[in-house]
Amino acid sequence: MRYLPHSEAERKKMLDVIGIDSVDELFATVPKELKLREPIDLPPTSPEFEVEAHMGALAAKNRTGSDGPFFIGAGAYRHHVPASVDHLIQRSEWLTAYTPYQPEISQGTLQMLFEFQTQVAHLTGMEVANASMYDGSTSAAEAILMARRQTRRKKILLSGGLHPQYRDVIKTYLSADEGLVCFDADPKGTAQIITEIDNDTAAILVQTPDFYGNLHDIKALADAAHEKGALLIVVVTEIIALGLIEAPGALGADIVVGEGQSLGNPLGFGGPYVGLLATRSKFVRQMPGRLCGQTVDSEGRRGFVLTLSTREQHIRREKATSNICTNAGLCALAFSIHLSLLGEMGLQKLAKINHANACKLAVEMAKISGVEVLNSTFFNEFTIRVNKDANSVVNALAGKNILAGLPVSRLEPAKKDLENLIVLATTELTSSGDIEALVSALTSVLSGEELS
Amino acid sequence: MSMNSVGRSTKSDQVAPSGSGDCSLLPAEPLLFEIGSTEHSGVDLPDIEVDDKRLGNFRRQTPLELPGLSEPENMRHYVRLSRLNYSIDAGLYPLGSCTMKHNPRLNEKMARLPGFADVHPLQPVSTVQGALGVISELAHWLMTLTNTSAVAMSPKAGAHGEMCGMMAIKAAHAASGQGHRNIVLVPESAHGTNPATAAFLGYKVVPIPAKSDGTVDVSAVEEALSADVAAIMLTNPNTCGLFEPDVKKIADAVHKAGGYFYCDGANFNAIMGVIRPGDLGIDAMHINLHKTFSTPHGGGGPGAGPVVLSDALAPFAPVPFVQKSNEGFVVEEHGDGNSSFGRLCAFHGQMGMFTRALTYMLSHGGDGLTQAAKDAVLNANYLKARLQEEFSMPYGDQPCMHETLSDDSFLEGTGVTTLDFAKAMIDEGYHPMTMYFPLVVHGAMLIEPTESESLYALDAFAQTMLDLAKSAKAGDVERFVNAPTKAPLRRLDETGAARNPVLKWSK
Numbered sequence: 034m035r036y037l038p039h040s041e042a043e044r045k046k047m048l049d050v051i052g053i054d055s056v057d058e059l060f061a062t063v064p065k066e067l068k069l070r071e072p073i074d075l076p077p078t079s080p081e082f083e084v085e086a087h088m089g090a091l092a093a094k095n096r097t098g099s100d101g102p103f104f105i106g107a108g109a110y111r112h113h114v115p116a117s118v119d120h121l122i123q124r125s126e127w128l129t130a131y132t133p134y135q136p137e138i139s140q141g142t143l144q145m146l147f148e149f150q151t152q153v154a155h156l157t158g159m160e161v162a163n164a165s166m167y168d169g170s171t172s173a174a175e176a177i178l179m180a181r182r183q184t185r186r187k188k189i190l191l192s193g194g195l196h197p198q199y200r201d202v203i204k205t206y207l208s209a210d211e212g213l214v215c216f217d218a219d220p221k222g223t224a225q226i227i228t229e230i231d232n233d234t235a236a237i238l239v240q241t242p243d244f245y246g247n248l249h250d251i252k253a254l255a256d257a258a259h260e261k262g263a264l265l266i267v268v269v270t271e272i273i274a275l276g277l278i279e280a281p282g283a284l285g286a287d288i289v290v291g292e293g294q295s296l297g298n299p300l301g302f303g304g305p306y307v308g309l310l311a312t313r314s315k316f317v318r319q320m321p322g323r324l325c326g327q328t329v330d331s332e333g334r335r336g337f338v339l340t341l342s343t344r345e346q347h348i349r350r351e352k353a354t355s356n357i358c359t360n361a362g363l364c365a366l367a368f369s370i371h372l373s374l375l376g377e378m379g380l381q382k383l384a385k386i387n388h389a390n391a392c393k394l395a396v397e398m399a400k401i402s403g404v405e406v407l408n409s410t411f412f413n414e415f416t417i418r419v420n421k422d423a424n425s426v427v428n429a430l431a432g433k434n435i436l437a438g439l440p441v442s443r444l445e446p447a448k449k450d451l452e453n454l455i456v457l458a459t460t461e462l463t464s465s466g467d468i469e470a471l472v473s474a475l476t477s478v479l480s481g482e483e484l485s
Numbered sequence: 486m487s488m489n490s491v492g493r494s495t496k497s498d499q500v501a502p503s504g505s506g507d508c509s510l511l512p513a514e515p516l517l518f519e520i521g522s523t524e525h526s527g528v529d530l531p532d533i534e535v536d537d538k539r540l541g542n543f544r545r546q547t548p549l550e551l552p553g554l555s556e557p558e559n560m561r562h563y564v565r566l567s568r569l570n571y572s573i574d575a576g577l578y579p580l581g582s583c584t585m586k587h588n589p590r591l592n593e594k595m596a597r598l599p600g601f602a603d604v605h606p607l608q609p610v611s612t613v614q615g616a617l618g619v620i621s622e623l624a625h626w627l628m629t630l631t632n633t634s635a636v637a638m639s640p641k642a643g644a645h646g647e648m649c650g651m652m653a654i655k656a657a658h659a660a661s662g663q664g665h666r667n668i669v670l671v672p673e674s675a676h677g678t679n680p681a682t683a684a685f686l687g688y689k690v691v692p693i694p695a696k697s698d699g700t701v702d703v704s705a706v707e708e709a710l711s712a713d714v715a716a717i718m719l720t721n722p723n724t725c726g727l728f729e730p731d732v733k734k735i736a737d738a739v740h741k742a743g744g745y746f747y748c749d750g751a752n753f754n755a756i757m758g759v760i761r762p763g764d765l766g767i768d769a770m771h772i773n774l775h776k777t778f779s780t781p782h783g784g785g786g787p788g789a790g791p792v793v794l795s796d797a798l799a800p801f802a803p804v805p806f807v808q809k810s811n812e813g814f815v816v817e818e819h820g821d822g823n824s825s826f827g828r829l830c831a832f833h834g835q836m837g838m839f840t841r842a843l844t845y846m847l848s849h850g851g852d853g854l855t856q857a858a859k860d861a862v863l864n865a866n867y868l869k870a871r872l873q874e875e876f877s878m879p880y881g882d883q884p885c886m887h888e889t890l891s892d893d894s895f896l897e898g899t900g901v902t903t904l905d906f907a908k909a910m911i912d913e914g915y916h917p918m919t920m921y922f923p924l925v926v927h928g929a930m931l932i933e934p935t936e937s938e939s940l941y942a943l944d945a946f947a948q949t950m951l952d953l954a955k956s957a958k959a960g961d962v963e964r965f966v967n968a969p970t971k972a973p974l975r976r977l978d979e980t981g982a983a984r985n986p987v988l989k990w991s992k
Contacts, residue, residue: 127570346677
């Protein structure tokens, strides 16, 4: 087997040094009846070319983003990743290193994390960010637990514009306890969460741009929360938006969580992605996850270490702030490299292109008979109401090789008022031709006899 | 192509110092924020204007303060930083309990096929049959290797898998009117994530002591069992590198008392293809794809932690799960109306890790995986045999599994600690072993070579370790207490870092 170095002669030599005749003797402490008697029932070793053929055949059964017009967003966005990003993250020293527990020989990873934390803090307008979480949805759940620890209150208000799967993750993390109040799905972004904030409220959680694409007045939400001693958690699932819309931190958010996939990381059928979590310095000891900090070595040279680990499970065990034991190191690296290639200037340009494409698409959608654009504000994603069942419409368009966005009913089944809604996203990869193709196909599907 | 029109500042405080004595191939690298410029960019994009019509009053006013780098600057920055890292590709990485094995590059190549990388998690199911096929095939391999009938694929890491398994246990108890059970038994040698996970779910953690031979005391388990015990969380092979010989007895006792057996599968690499955890009576076990199935550790993630489940817990598995139907694969994405405990993350879990792990499994085959486990155990025992004369191995009279454990008694009176010893290994070109874990022995050194190491590499490592041990005993304290002296940096002030946290760059 090509990954196993030993020859039989070498194995024999090693057994001699150990002083036994067979490897089986090393399993002598395992009761006999617990060991497999037959070889495991799985196929045998395969050469590279056979594995490639097998995996290639599976890959070929998927419709890729470049196979035709593509308009799906809803928490994962199809952006262009510069070639050098993927080259760099495959370098051995990044790819095959462990968590930087021995800082003297891990300064590459540690400095990168320090830079990543700084980038996330600047993007979100917050004072401090951690070294990343599993993904946006788990970051959101951890932020709520953090807010409860910080305020010692229980009540949590979840905005109806929150990504439905994020809401479900939060419900699961909190075991849907009595403190959790979920607002109804809110496609127009007009629900009044503010009036529900009271003196028992630990935090309100609002996504912007929200699941339906609407932008929210973060300052008004922050002021209302703070008046009652509650925290404002802002969720951003399309991080490119912060190149064009105001940083939540600058408007009073207390915790900003996000999905960082849009920078550096491919769609990849949903993961691995990179969760962002940023907050105010005064809350840092309640933060979950790894933190990298600056220090000096014994000769006074600047260096970096993992720090404040007395919050973490390997030190605190059952008293830890979270059971999280990892971050999304390689995805954070890809994020950081992509963002440093863009820089401020590149990110702003990228954000504007994304927004302009969405504006163009919205204008065209509004012209189609049977389509209503619900949003008054958006970044690169918005919601339309069509005059037929959205799921059937999207499937019909998929049949014409157009991936026309997400029917909301896929994530919110059995809700009559959402049955005709489709969330559409554009990015810098959306061409005018893609938009024309969608307009023409959607017009035909909505006006034709293909669907009842 | 637009070119940068403004050069970067060369103020003296922004360039790397010269004459610093830095090693020729490892110069200190300034921070991105010290070399980049907000006027540099490594991406060419048109600069278009957009109006505020659709942005409400929310256009960004706060400066981003994000420096950019042109592509050559960017390449150099990250290549230079990378050279300050140790890696498996560059050397043996004996971190016990972490399974730092070779990461085959075929895995990377397969994960990057556009058919996997450029696919959205919410595309119509008819357009992602290959992706669901990967999940289904990987699930088949995991269930076959563990002799279980269900697997939850979505947990994002080992600790997330623990959460998954324990949530299934909690849901199962609630469903059978046993919701009052509020205690979880955790052996003292457990990973920190085990008690943290139990506590996260509101359980009271009761520690179980180890016997003098390093394994769990069955009678202590039996004594701790009661009608209030929800589960035991047991790592097997355990964190001392030993197989728990009484595992079946423990499982039977826990089941008899109405509890469930959560197995921490961090050390599955030692037994895959040799022992099936389902035959040991487990109810749930996470499998770290980044350990046993070679998906890269990436400097600390992303991991992946699918959880195999017994028949008793399978009905409570989280969504989503993939099922076969007449029209191909379908995904159950909603827990409403069934007994699923809920959802652990958006989308389908760590798909990019699934493609890598499946590639690894197909490459090995069942026979290759079995051989890998045996070689991992052989390598650990070979090192144990080679090191035994100079080190103090508390459980040395029995074979170990995939990792071998020493305490620090061989250093007694030398003035050298486990930490010093680890730092001296750095000067010899090795990443240290896991230190001070497990907590059950003093000054622990946990060494896991994995099956990836050749005899030549093991001998070279053993030689270095023996030389260091002899040197410590001979009183060469300087070699240890000042180490490392040959790394890019000397020891770092971790206390200072925690006392005055500096967590981001500022001007």
